[in-house]
Amino acid sequence: MAKPDFWKNTHGSEPPKQALEADSKAQSGVLYPPLRGIVQLANSDTLRPAVAVPRFRNSSFTKKRYYDLKSYWRNLFGCNVHKLPIDAGFTCPNRDGRVAYGGCIYCDGRGSKLRQRGKLPTVAEQIQSGKKFYKPHASKFIAYFQTFTNTYAPVEKLRVLYDEALNQEDIIGLSIGTRPDCLEPETIVLLEEYAKKYHIWLELGLQSIHDKTLRLINRGHNFQQFLYALKLCAGRGINLCVHIIIGLPGESDEDILKTAKTLADLPINGIKIHSLLALEGTALGEMYKNESIKLMTKEKYISLVADILEILPPTMVVQRLTADGYRDIFLAPNWAMNKLEVLNAINRELERRDSHQGISYQE
Numbered sequence: 563m564a565k566p567d568f569w570k571n572t573h574g575s576e577p578p579k580q581a582l583e584a585d586s587k588a589q590s591g592v593l594y595p596p597l598r599g600i601v602q603l604a605n606s607d608t609l610r611p612a613v614a615v616p617r618f619r620n621s622s623f624t625k626k627r628y629y630d631l632k633s634y635w636r637n638l639f640g641c642n643v644h645k646l647p648i649d650a651g652f653t654c655p656n657r658d659g660r661v662a663y664g665g666c667i668y669c670d671g672r673g674s675k676l677r678q679r680g681k682l683p684t685v686a687e688q689i690q691s692g693k694k695f696y697k698p699h700a701s702k703f704i705a706y707f708q709t710f711t712n713t714y715a716p717v718e719k720l721r722v723l724y725d726e727a728l729n730q731e732d733i734i735g736l737s738i739g740t741r742p743d744c745l746e747p748e749t750i751v752l753l754e755e756y757a758k759k760y761h762i763w764l765e766l767g768l769q770s771i772h773d774k775t776l777r778l779i780n781r782g783h784n785f786q787q788f789l790y791a792l793k794l795c796a797g798r799g800i801n802l803c804v805h806i807i808i809g810l811p812g813e814s815d816e817d818i819l820k821t822a823k824t825l826a827d828l829p830i831n832g833i834k835i836h837s838l839l840a841l842e843g844t845a846l847g848e849m850y851k852n853e854s855i856k857l858m859t860k861e862k863y864i865s866l867v868a869d870i871l872e873i874l875p876p877t878m879v880v881q882r883l884t885a886d887g888y889r890d891i892f893l894a895p896n897w898a899m900n901k902l903e904v905l906n907a908i909n910r911e912l913e914r915r916d917s918h919q920g921i922s923y924q925e
Contacts, residue, residue: 627912628871628919631832634879638761644700645737646692649674649709650723651682655744657710661782666769667845668779668807668838670891674709685726689733704761705730706737713740717748724752728760735761737803742766742791743783750794757799763832765803766791771821775810780845789828796829803832803881808866809858810838811849815866822870826878826923834882835870837863837898842891850893860897860904868911876920883908 626633635643656662657671665671672678676688683691689705696703705727713720727733736756745764756762766788770776773784795802806821825833840850840857849855858866867883874880884904892899912918 625909627909627917628880628883629876629878631879631881639702639734641702642700643702643704643734644696645704645706646689646696646733647674647706647708648685648688648727649676649682650685650707650712651677652707652710652712652714654711654741655714656780656782661743662780664780664845666779666781667849668841670841670844670888672843672888675888677709685723686730689727689730693730693732701732702734703732704735704737704763705733706739708739710739711741711744712738713746713749714744717746717752720749721752724756728756735763737763737765739765739767741781741783742768742788745791745794747794750798750800753795753800754798761801762799763801763803764795765805765834767805768825769805769807770810770813770817771824772813772817775813775817778811792828792830801831802829803834803879804830805834805836807836807838807885808863808870811846811855818866819869819873822873826874830878832879832881833874835867835880836882836885837895837904839885839887839895839898840893841887842893847891847893857895860895860907863897864904864907864911867908868915868917871908871912871919872917872922874919875923875925876918878919880919 632642654665657665676682682688685705689703693703705724707723707727724736724738727736738753753762753764767781768785768788769779769781771785771788776784792802804825806825808818838846838857840847846855850857863884871880884898884901886898886901889899898904
């Protein structure tokens with residue numbers, strides 16, 4: 563069975579000479595081979611958008627059968643990079659009444675632990691705290707605007723918040739979680755401006771391509787709005803990551819795989835795959851307690867994730883393969899509490915199949 567380069571190099575064989583030379587160049591500050599979206603300029607912290615979308619090189623630091631985010635950043639920057647989560651005080655348009663009330667049916671409306679404690683620290687304070695925690699494990703950092711919809715504000719406010727993050731030492735870029743219906747043209751222009759100097763990811767919460775599902779979970783947008791957002795971002799040097807959820811009420815295996823196949827054919831750089839969690843205080847949690855829905859078994863989830871990985875392009879960066887909620891409000895499924903075991907089980911399933919990410923992908 564033919565395997566892509568990243569697969570061969572993670573399972574005991576010697577990396578090819580070209581890859582070893584690339585690693586050496588990366589460490590010495592020479593221009594690193596271009597990857598999706600961004601490359602680093604020689605002897606500089608400045609980043610620029612790549613002209614083409616070349617195939618990635620593998621890192622020899624992982625034995626995973628998919629292209630994980632740690633390997634992607636290691637290949638790109640030649641060092642360990644870590645995300646620092648930030649709660650900048652945003653809300654969502656399906657919470658405040660702009661498009662709906664109550665938020666997504668599975669979402670805990672309390673926000674981050676920082677928000678639950680009271681007044682939020684500044685962006686700079688959150689970054690400094692995060693760096694102290696993660697510094698032993700990484701030398702560069704991405705400021706991750708994570709909580710709720712992080713483009714849901716006037717562009718002037720966004721610029722102040724993003725600039726505050728980028729001005730911190732060792733911050734080399736941003737990852738911004740948002741919705742496809744909260745991307746004003748001036749916001750996209752701002753991100754394009756940043757992408758000329760920094761490593762920029764825009765994380766779009768989609769969850770499913772099926773409008774019936776989006777209505778059921780109270781997203782407040784449809785799939786066409788997502789496609790329009792992709793069109794607006796195209797060609798601007800912005801890396802795009804899409805979030806999906808496996809096990810949403812009413813969706814069959816065929817529905818889930820159709821979402822994956824559709825995304826595989828779109829100009830997307832990364833994906834986050836979440837398991838559906840029932841949490842206390844959410845509409846979905848009530849549905850679970852009333853026994854009006856059943857959550858997916860661990861075995862079914864692992865099998866479907868493996869199916870999805872086989873469909874996705876081998877160049878798509880896999881940023882997440884499961885979900886974990888706050889333990890104080892966690893209801894089910896119990897297997898999702900052990901995140902590491904779920905990840906290991908997914909890799910074991912791919913090993914059992916003698917398979918890997920992209921094996922069934924057709925350009």
